[in-house]
Amino acid sequence: MQLDSYTILIACCGLLVIFGAAYVVLWAYDRRSHWLLWWGLPLVFNGVALTLYARAGWQTDFVSIAFGNGARIFALGCMWYAVRLFAGRRPPWGAISALSLLWVALCLYPPFLGSMEARIVGVSVLNAVICALTARELWIDRGDGLHSRLPLAGAFVAYGVLMLVRIAMVPFAPFPFGAGPLDPTWLAVYSWLVVGLAIFATVFFLAMTMERREAEQRSFALSDPLTGLLNRRAFGDFAQRMARRRSGLPDPMALLVLDLDHFKLINDRHGHEVGDRMLKAFADAAEDSVRPTDQLFRMGGEEFCFVLPGTTIDDAILIAERVRRAFESVVIETGQESASTTVSIGIAATSFAVDVPILLAAADAAVYEAKARGRNRVIVAEPSTLLRSQDDTIPLRRRA
Numbered sequence: 001m002q003l004d005s006y007t008i009l010i011a012c013c014g015l016l017v018i019f020g021a022a023y024v025v026l027w028a029y030d031r032r033s034h035w036l037l038w039w040g041l042p043l044v045f046n047g048v049a050l051t052l053y054a055r056a057g058w059q060t061d062f063v064s065i066a067f068g069n070g071a072r073i074f075a076l077g078c079m080w081y082a083v084r085l086f087a088g089r090r091p092p093w094g095a096i097s098a099l100s101l102l103w104v105a106l107c108l109y110p111p112f113l114g115s116m117e118a119r120i121v122g123v124s125v126l127n128a129v130i131c132a133l134t135a136r137e138l139w140i141d142r143g144d145g146l147h148s149r150l151p152l153a154g155a156f157v158a159y160g161v162l163m164l165v166r167i168a169m170v171p172f173a174p175f176p177f178g179a180g181p182l183d184p185t186w187l188a189v190y191s192w193l194v195v196g197l198a199i200f201a202t203v204f205f206l207a208m209t210m211e212r213r214e215a216e217q218r219s220f221a222l223s224d225p226l227t228g229l230l231n232r233r234a235f236g237d238f239a240q241r242m243a244r245r246r247s248g249l250p251d252p253m254a255l256l257v258l259d260l261d262h263f264k265l266i267n268d269r270h271g272h273e274v275g276d277r278m279l280k281a282f283a284d285a286a287e288d289s290v291r292p293t294d295q296l297f298r299m300g301g302e303e304f305c306f307v308l309p310g311t312t313i314d315d316a317i318l319i320a321e322r323v324r325r326a327f328e329s330v331v332i333e334t335g336q337e338s339a340s341t342t343v344s345i346g347i348a349a350t351s352f353a354v355d356v357p358i359l360l361a362a363a364d365a366a367v368y369e370a371k372a373r374g375r376n377r378v379i380v381a382e383p384s385t386l387l388r389s390q391d392d393t394i395p396l397r398r399r400a
Contacts, residue, residue: 008188009050012195016047019202026206033209038082042075043202049075066107069123074100076127079201080134086209087141092133099126116179117170124163131160145215148207155201162193224298226276227283235297235305239356253309254316254349255356257363258286258323260302261342261375270332270339277332278339285326290319305360313349313380320345320378328376342376349380 023040027033049071077096084091106112106122113119138153166177174183176190222234260282267275279302286296286306295307306323308316324343332339346366348359362381370379 008184008191012191013047013050015195016043016050016198019199020044020047023202023206035082035086036206036209038078038085039202039205042078042082043198045078046072046075062107062113065113065119066104069119070100070103070107073103073123073126073130076130076134080130080137082205083134083137086212087137089137095133099130102126116175120170120176120179121167124166128160128163131156131163135160146208146211148204148211152201152204152208155197155204159194159197159201162197227280227298229283229287229304230295230297232297232299235299238295238297238307239360242356251310252312252349252351253307253359254311254313254347255359255363256304256306256308256316256320256323257346257348257360257367258304258306259344259367259371261344261371263302263341266339266341270334274332274334274339278330278341281330281332282327282343285330286323289322289326294319305363311349312351313347316347316349317378317380320347324376324378344370344375345378346370347378347380 020040020043023036023043027036027040030036049068074096077092077099081091081093081096103123103126107119111118112122135153135156138149138156142149142153169178172178172180174180174186176182177186222230222237224231260278263275263278266278279298282304283296283298286304290296290306290308293309295309297305297307299305306319308319311319324345327343330340344367346363346369348362348366350359366379366381370377373379
């Protein structure tokens with residue numbers, strides 16, 4: 001079957017424009033996702049620019065060669081821009097413009113413009129460089145839990161490799177893989193490889209955006225809006241994850257229950273706005289006093305729970321005392337006077353398999369003991385309390 005190169009070109013242009021337009025529409029519905037616009041517009045721009053190759057005599061036409069390829073380089077650079085924008089990093093406008101202008105400048109040099117081999121090598125090298133930079137951007141943040149990131153990076157790596165293969169095939173392959181006469185079959189293979197990779201990358205870039213939105217919503221649902229700490233629902237999820245582990249808790253773990261002293265009096269005397277500021281100040285002081293691996297939860301009201309993985313009882317006491325002393329020095333200015341309070345802390349720790357609700361109940365009992373002994377102190381739960389059955393565990397209750 002004879003393939004019409006003009007039909008192949010127009011079909012590829014149409015696909016790029018359609019996908020690009022879809023991205024622009026998606027951006028219109030989600031204006032926060034600016035990277036969608038900077039990914040969609042280049043696809044449209046690239047699809048329109050490719051039609052320059054439908055001009056008669058494009059092989060020697062300056063407009064088709066300089067601006068057609070320049071537009072493709074700029075469009076690929078805008079995708080690099082979109083990936084950096086997604087990552088919250090500074091856009092590489094200078095580099096994108098420099099690479100595009102470099103191509104135009106090369107085309108102003110007659111020997112370069114007249115050599116098909118030089119043009120193919122030049123545009124392929126520039127495209128490969130942009131692909132490598134984009135793949136690097138995606139690789140840097142690979143630990144963020146977005147599963148679409150690596151397939152997207154793989155698409156840019158594949159396109160970069162295709163450009164390097166094209167360079168190697170310049171001396172003997174027909175156009176567009178090499179500098180030989182145009183061959184419709186080779187053009188079809190090349191076009192569908194390029195467009196296929198572009199569509200693959202476009203789908204996974206959108207998937208990565210959706211994954212981030214889902215992660216943000218999940219984080220919002222599991223976060224306390226006042227303090228920024230994890231909430232009771234997040235603690236429940238944590239307890240369920242631990243319960244699913246058949247081996248229980250193989251490593252030492254400590255659990256702290258913390259309760260602000262006389263918090264109701266602060267609300268009654270100074271108002272809830274000051275009370276909210278006190279809760280936020282406690283969360284800030286606590287975050288500064290614990291380790292990055294520790295998990296901090298606000299269970300409700302003035303009640304908090306800290307999970308310290310891989311922590312012995314002695315280390316847990318040191319951390320708890322550090323939190324207590326840090327909050328003891330916190331003062332909230334209210335205009336007329338200042339407000340301050342303290343925190344009572346109960347600790348339960350184990351080096352063997354114990355369910356999280358049992359640890360929580362033991363630490364909760366310990367914080368009651370701290371209250372009974374005069375508040376503003378750290379009490380360690382008796383080891384015997386960890387032997388109670390899970391049916392005997394009790395939820396956190398409001399304390400003064």
